[in-house]
Amino acid sequence: MTKFILRRLAVSIPVIFLVATTTFFIMRLAPGGPFQSERAIPEEIRANLEAKFGLDQPLWVQYGRYLRNLLRFDLGPSYKYPERTVNQIIAEGFPVSLQLGLAALAFALLVGIPGGVLAAVKHGGVLDRLTMSVILVGISVPTFVLGPLLVFVFALTLYWFPPALWGAPEQLVLPAITLGLPYSVFIARLTRAEMLEVLSQDYIRTARAKGVGEFRILWRHALNGALLPVVSFLGPAVADLVTGSIVVEKIFAIPGLGRYFVESAFSRDYTTVLGTVLFYAVLLILANLVVDVAYRFLDPRIEY
């Protein structure tokens, strides 16, 4: 197991390097720069600013310096938010995004798995069809429609939850549901399909023959087997949750990392964009690794 983890970590180092290099050069090859905004700045001031951040030097010198700083986990200063480093921005924005993502994931699992199991048990019945319809509708409604809709109904009409902003626990509810609902729907579909398959297998019949209660068969014996694909779905889902949170953070005016990313991309804040992308790349690689390790724990048949 340790060897497997170490090998995966070793493989991901060139990936991070590749992401850093590609992003760096894509941004630099494009026209424009952080200090060439529409509001004209005097030429001398711009030159001074660029000199301060080393932007006047040849590209490969800047690239080399960036990589050197990267080795010390120093992502450099932000151009758009003066006096702040990218490390600080990430340290500020990420906990917010993480809370939102975890809450959404919890919602997705708590709704999706029981929903899928119930649909599978009542296979073909009214409940099953109802669940499947909800699932299809849920997949077809994008986050940025769902979000304003929830705000409209639960915040502006019923006054149950605050419409936006961040901080209090009740401000987490609507964003988390907005972000989590598409995943809950997907997880329900996955769970249902797997449960249907697992329930027809021999070991379930054996358990039944031995007199195990129906409840225990469903939630212990069958669900254990059916959860494998759900677990492997969680890896890519983390990636989607991360990108999806950009929109949710925008709808609910949440000061998370996704919003920083979009704002800094628009203002050509090279270091913040690059730092955020690298941070997310590392995060996704780790998430996939955790999922793979968990997968191997759940299914002992898989070899390293």
Next chain:
Amino acid sequence: MATVPYSLFPVPSLARMLRNRLMLVCGAVLGLIVLASLLAPWIAPYPYEQIDLKLGAVPPSRAHWLGTDTLGRDLLSRSLYGGQISIAVGVVGTLVSLLVGVLYGALAGYWGGRADELMMRFVDLLYSLPYLFLVIILLVFFSNSIVMLFVALGLVQWLTMARIVRGQTLSLKNAEFVQAARLAGTGSLGILLRHLLPNMLGPIVAYGTLTVPHVILQEAFLSFLGLGVQPPRSSWGTLISDGAGVMGLFPWLVFFPAVILATALFALNFLGDGLRDALDPRQRQ
């Protein structure tokens, strides 16, 4: 993995598709939306960019069936023209992903061995990247044009297609009819194009159908961030995004585009699911 050679429309599944009335309804609704969008220049009641500031935002009425936006532009006309863009983005993005994914997957599966190993590792790596972030960077830093949108979205989508096609190729390439073709002197390219690909059309079509709504959704997602289609043109995504901002005052501006988009996506998802069940025997229960 089964090694059954696929045919595009196996007879029993065609019968089953016809039995599935909901699929027919979805197909009809989708056809209607596509047709209406394509015919927009002829059936749209107003030009999509015609501004009427004196009118402003009015709720649905006789003159404007879906109402008008804050600039007095007719929402029905804008939705129809927006449909053209959204559908075009969905279809072209899917075609790009098909082209890259099918080629990549087929070659990886056909070559096999170390090349396959290497190529699929690469796909695994790309899977673990924050891809949409790179799309955003591409769109922000380079031209924010429709062509760029097509390419960027297509390039995000090809990974799954490559995996599916590679799996199919692996399971088919040692089938007897392929060996027979090889013995008859057919070259690699001929085998790939004439013998392997036609037999994979089922799954490719099914997953392609599922890719279209995905791409449309991502265009809408980018539009919401202000990166998609630029004004005065509209897509379903930009309409929803604009409408969401003034939802409290003029709810119809977000309601109608959202319903249209959700309906189209629902129909496409449903059709894709049905096609997959019908055309991909592995998925059959």
